[in-house]
Amino acid sequence: MSLTSKDRLFELDTIRALACLSIVMLHSIKQSLGYNTYGDNLFDFIFLTIATLLAAGTPLFVFLNAFLLAYKYDTIPLDFYKKRFKLLLIPFICMALFYAIYPNISDIKNIPSAFLKNLVGDYHGWFILVILQFYFLYHFFIKFLYNMSAKVILICSAIITASYLSIFNFIDPPTLIPYSEYIWNKGYWILFPGWLLYFSLAFCIGSTYDKTLKKIKASGFLIFILLAISTAIVIFNNAFELFNNGSKRIDMVFFSSALIVTALYFFGRMKKVSSFLQLISRYSFSIYLIHMFFLDLFYIFIDRTGVTLGYFDIIWTFVLSVSFSMIIAFVINKPRFGKYVVGNVNRLRKVQQAH
Numbered sequence: 340m341s342l343t344s345k346d347r348l349f350e351l352d353t354i355r356a357l358a359c360l361s362i363v364m365l366h367s368i369k370q371s372l373g374y375n376t377y378g379d380n381l382f383d384f385i386f387l388t389i390a391t392l393l394a395a396g397t398p399l400f401v402f403l404n405a406f407l408l409a410y411k412y413d414t415i416p417l418d419f420y421k422k423r424f425k426l427l428l429i430p431f432i433c434m435a436l437f438y439a440i441y442p443n444i445s446d447i448k449n450i451p452s453a454f455l456k457n458l459v460g461d462y463h464g465w466f467i468l469v470i471l472q473f474y475f476l477y478h479f480f481i482k483f484l485y486n487m488s489a490k491v492i493l494i495c496s497a498i499i500t501a502s503y504l505s506i507f508n509f510i511d512p513p514t515l516i517p518y519s520e521y522i523w524n525k526g527y528w529i530l531f532p533g534w535l536l537y538f539s540l541a542f543c544i545g546s547t548y549d550k551t552l553k554k555i556k557a558s559g560f561l562i563f564i565l566l567a568i569s570t571a572i573v574i575f576n577n578a579f580e581l582f583n584n585g586s587k588r589i590d591m592v593f594f595s596s597a598l599i600v601t602a603l604y605f606f607g608r609m610k611k612v613s614s615f616l617q618l619i620s621r622y623s624f625s626i627y628l629i630h631m632f633f634l635d636l637f638y639i640f641i642d643r644t645g646v647t648l649g650y651f652d653i654i655w656t657f658v659l660s661v662s663f664s665m666i667i668a669f670v671i672n673k674p675r676f677g678k679y680v681v682g683n684v685n686r687l688r689k690v691q692q693a694h
Contacts, residue, residue, distance in 0.1 A: 348410070350606035355403055356619035357602075360661070361396030363630050366463075367657040368393075369584065370638045371650075382650065387584060388577045392570065394586035397466060398595035399602070401537040404470050408477050409545030413485070415478050423474055429679045431467040434628045438462045441632065460529040463631050472531040473538050489543040496539035497592070503532035504589045508582060528587055536592060540599060552607045559604055566601050569594035619661075624682035625668030626661055633660040 368390040372383055412419075435457035443449040453461075460468050484492060507527045512519035518526070527533060544551045555562070572590050582588040586595065612620070619626070637656040641647050648655065671677040672684045 349609045349612040350603065351403060351407070352612045352620040353606050353609065353616050354399060354602050355623050356612075356616040358396040358399035358403070359619055359623035359626055361393040361399075362627060363634075363661055364653075364657050365390045365393040365396065366631060366634055367653050367660065370634050370656065371653050384577070386650065386653065388574055391573055391577060391584050391588075391591070392594070394584065394591060395595040395598050397586040398534070398537045398591070399599060400466060401469060401473070401534045402541045402599050405473055405477070405538040405541030406545040408474070409542040410548055413481070413546075415481070420474065420478075423471070425679060426683050427467055427471060430624075430628060430682045431464050432458065433680045434464050435462060438464070438631070442635075459526075461525065464628060465525075465529055466627075468529050469531065469534055473534070476531060476538070477542075484542055485546070489547075492539045492543055493536070496536045499532050500534070500536040500592055501589055503527075503530075503535075504587060504592065507587070508589050533587060536596060537599070540596060544603070549608075552603060555600055555604050555607065562597065562600050562604055566594075566597040569597045618665075621685045622665045622668055625672075625684060626664040628682050629664040629667055630660045633663045 368386050372387055372390075436454055439450050439453035439457050439462075443453055456462075457464070507523055512523035516522070531538070544555075569590070573588075573594050576582055576588075576590050582590065585591075634656055637652075637659065641652060668681050668684055671681045678684070
């Protein structure tokens, strides 16, 4: 039975908007201060550690997409995959082409190979491939999941995710495996085992939302302790440079999971969402796809002109990349085909709020 008449969950708009802004700020910090480093001074370390924590925005997106599946459907409608193909995969392909063209516009012979790499996740749109995997997994395993206890699902998923990430966090790439350097550097991001815990957490919460939310609301102190401990572990690991920045670290699994539950503690069953966060939520997919183009332009400008405001570059590039992404998405979405290029801008719907 498809459950489409449930009350709108305003907390999802809030969490989606915050996750989107987190990803843009993360990329703005990394563009400004550099990737895979912790900087040369205390302020660099602080900002890059903030960027590490903001990387939880990606697990949040995985959680939100899986949560909606579990909350709305106990069987998948026949047109579900057709809609997802049109609204997710086609924009992914279009933007893969765009991000292959503009960096290679002066050397067009590199465009075909860059495009093929992007199609297998070599640009920031790789996250969409993760989401599509979970859509298909949900279709095949939904009945199996309903017959398992939440504890078993979460424990098994945690073991699989932690084990998978540990391979790439702690083991050097073997020379005998073709393309091992690329797989260890980026390729392993794409496969679902690295994100399975977030999917399972979303299923266990979304399929019994009101019941589970009550337990979450009653467990505030424990949740805050877990969040504080997991945050401290991330900061400690950064201080000793044990991992690169990003969401694919084994310590980020525990921090991101604690953050998800904390977000539901604060926002669960909220009565309304601010107009600003609602706007960001509507444009979140397009912002996600477009913002790196503007960040690249801004930092090319900074590099070539030498005009810089220091750490304030992070703020103005963040604000303008979000703003310009929304403007471009608004314009391109005017024709009906636009949503297949830069992602669909969700239209506002009048929803009766709960009292």
